Amino acid sequence: MAERLDSRAADLLKLLVERYVQDGQPVGSRTLARAGHMNLSPATIRNVMADLDEAGFVRSPHTSAGRVPTQLGYRYFIDSLLTPEPLSERDVQRIARELLRHGGPTCDLAEITSALLSQLSGMAAVVTVPKRNRATLRRIEFLPLSERRVLAILVVNHAEVQNRVISTAREYSAAELERYANAINEHFAGLDLPTLRNRLRADALAAQSHVHQHLREAAKVAAWALGDDSEEDYVLAGGSNLLAYQELTDVKRLRELFEALDRKREMLALFEQCLQASGVQIFIGEESGYQVLDECSVVTAPYFIDGQVAGVLGVIGPTRMAYHRIIPLVAETALALATGLKAGS
């Protein structure tokens, strides 16, 4: 199937995909003959199309309709034929501006990014928020609530605040909690959460002497606060954009898609695959392995903090999307987000 196309067939396939992406209607030989500057007659083009059809790159929806790219056709187009269209200066600047303006917590930034991405792409956009496991502690704070409940506030990474209510085994006073927080801040600030957890466990065992009593207690409280919740999450924006595409008109399927996006679990598995990729990755239709994404493509790119992969962003749209615009858009946004995160520190 990884068949190599001769240059004329490739040119025509490229033309066909571009045309189909633009109009959304099966492309006939006449149209290609006129659109291409290669001075071929429709008849000749029909011959080429027959070859492409046989090879699985295009198909006609029915006898005597034009041709439409198949999944394989899109794949070949993207891998070998696509000429990306650089983002307009306006868009580049807009991305930079929006992402730099807010130095806020990562969660907000993810929302802003996905909103921006969905606007610029005209499709649905997704930004995963980084796993907590990859975060480094900057500061911790405890506040007593009612009896055996304590509010823990964590500042991680640069300016990201997380908080959670923990249930403790016994009651702690405000002063006591403050002491523990201070102890942790003093000893452990700058560590990333997993190693922090390990260190706390180790220290709690070692610190048997009486003077270190409070360190042991601190470790106990912190253990609750830092408890492993490595569940990743993502932010979706512009889902309503998908309603505008006539190829996604089947309300039933659309509903399934939205529900899958709401459930998040399965989708996260897909995005996690993209963490490995070094750059833009594209799933065309069923390539993603998810039924609900049948007629959709997903274009993703990982983004980085301090050279470390932090999360994934991407857009979801109909298979017939303007890849030549979308791919640079996603790539650029991933880049800008990384610098936005850095600037927010």
Add this chain to the structure above:
Amino acid sequence: MAERLDSRAADLLKLLVERYVQDGQPVGSRTLARAGHMNLSPATIRNVMADLDEAGFVRSPHTSAGRVPTQLGYRYFIDSLLTPEPLSERDVQRIARELLRHGGPTCDLAEITSALLSQLSGMAAVVTVPKRNRATLRRIEFLPLSERRVLAILVVNHAEVQNRVISTAREYSAAELERYANAINEHFAGLDLPTLRNRLRADALAAQSHVHQHLREAAKVAAWALGDDSEEDYVLAGGSNLLAYQELTDVKRLRELFEALDRKREMLALFEQCLQASGVQIFIGEESGYQVLDECSVVTAPYFIDGQVAGVLGVIGPTRMAYHRIIPLVAETALALATGLKAGS
């Protein structure tokens, strides 16, 4: 128009609405004759229907189709005829359980509530998150970021954490910021934000003497941190549920609806009206005043914290919804949310 219906007409209207809500198809005189236990012939019922038609409570989509309730019909039904169906014990317990399990911050609780509400109703659900203006400060904390940027962490109400990055006029050291935070925590904890803002302003003017210098500085920083951002917000869940109703099949209109829900601004204006209401409030179709909600109804109820109205929750669905189930559901959830918020303290 506030015409009083005689008891037979009322009974028939009630029957018709119930039937139509159930099946979604125009209800004919035969159906009503068989469904009602009043032993009337279809012809008699036709006469009554003609009256109801004339009075504007029902209409036929076309000659020789059954009748369908109008907006006015729904209104009369809800105001005077409806027999609410108490929630099942299971549902009541489920609501209580889900809302009490999480003692987390309000923002999370709003998400949980809306998810729950959308699940139980099978429609879209909305929960506004309380205005910051109504919050009382529990604790404040400052962390220096890069040069003239400071991360402010506010704990308000019971266990709710807010944070924002502020840009300051000059650079502050960590120690300095800590002093200010302490000063504020000491003097002003327990105040609600608006009065806190006023007090800070007054004190800053009064404290001219040198000893109070740091209080003045503290006020300055805090002013940035507490800056008025009274923009209310809400959480939407279960939007995809709306795709399941055949009366909301027009993709174009659906898109407009989703976009309006995304924009939030207009919708918030609607919800703010509901803050005044003492209990469940219902907007049928155009009653809301919003084009996009043409074929939808909105059922809302305010919820309270410590006896003070805090926000609004509600569901959005097709005009043809099972009001007798939805109204108690919304009422109950509002109640449960209030106690959930209290328990989370």
Add this chain to the structure above:
DNA sequence: GCATGCACTCGCCGCCGCCGCGCGCTTGAC
């Protein structure tokens, strides 16, 4: 006041024939 019977009006659905597009095939030129 209510029931019976009848004519009438629509919307829904399947049927049919027309139209036009775009293909495959054949043939012929270079």
Add this chain to the structure above:
DNA sequence: GTCAAGCGCGCGGCGGCGGCGAGTGCATGC
């Protein structure tokens, strides 16, 4: 061998037609 021209054909889309069933309005009778 490569390509263009011409021809017949197959098929989806569209609009008009007619039968059907549901449910109404009206006249009439108890």
